[in-house]
Amino acid sequence: MSKLIRTGISLEQDLLERFDRMIGQKGYGNRSEAIRDLVRDHFVEQDVASNRAVVGTLTLVYDHHQPKLSEQLIDAQHNYRGKVLATTHVHLDHRNCLEVIILKGRGMEVKKFADRLLSLKGVQHGKLVLTNAGVSPSSGHEHKH
Ligand code: NI
Structure with a gap:
């Protein structure tokens, strides 16, 4: 597993509230794990689209x-x-x-x-x-x- 880097992002309040509700319903313990999964999902989709x-x-x-x-x-x-x-x-x-x-x-x-x-x-x-x-x-x- 590669090194974790801490980063900060800015989001509109309503978008963040919606995101927090969504990850709460899914059972995520924190935002970081939810964001990591979304990013990974995106790259899987990209790999499929580019036929990797x-x-x-x-x-x-x-x-x-x-x-x-x-x-x-x-x-x-x-x-x-x-x-x-x-x-x-x-x-x-x-x-x-x-x-x-x-x-x-x-x-x-x-x-x-x-x-x-x-x-x-x-x-x-x-x-x-x-x-x-x-x-x-x-x-x-x-x-x-
Ligand atoms: Ni059978």
Whole structure:
């Protein structure tokens, strides 16, 4: 972890009051941690937008009785150009499956992959969460086939 530098910022009073309410609701203990998270979020978004290497977790809830869906999900993972680091599957009940796919790749390819899977018929719910922690800017093309 790198050294912490103390800095001061000026904000309009109403903006600061709103910010304090928001971070209170979210459970932050202080403004610094909330501001650090916002800044980190911004850089993750920027890394995605500029197509740098990111790591993502894609959560899917789907109906495995939907014809061909399980095969489509497996094929998509085998054909993904980046790296599928891990997949966890939970049979929630008779019908529903929960799958968490951990992916690495260029920002755009991770997003495209997630959008494709989330839009498949039978996928009821899901979300992609991205981070750039532990991903060096040059590590996006290390995969070999
Ligand atoms: Ni299942």
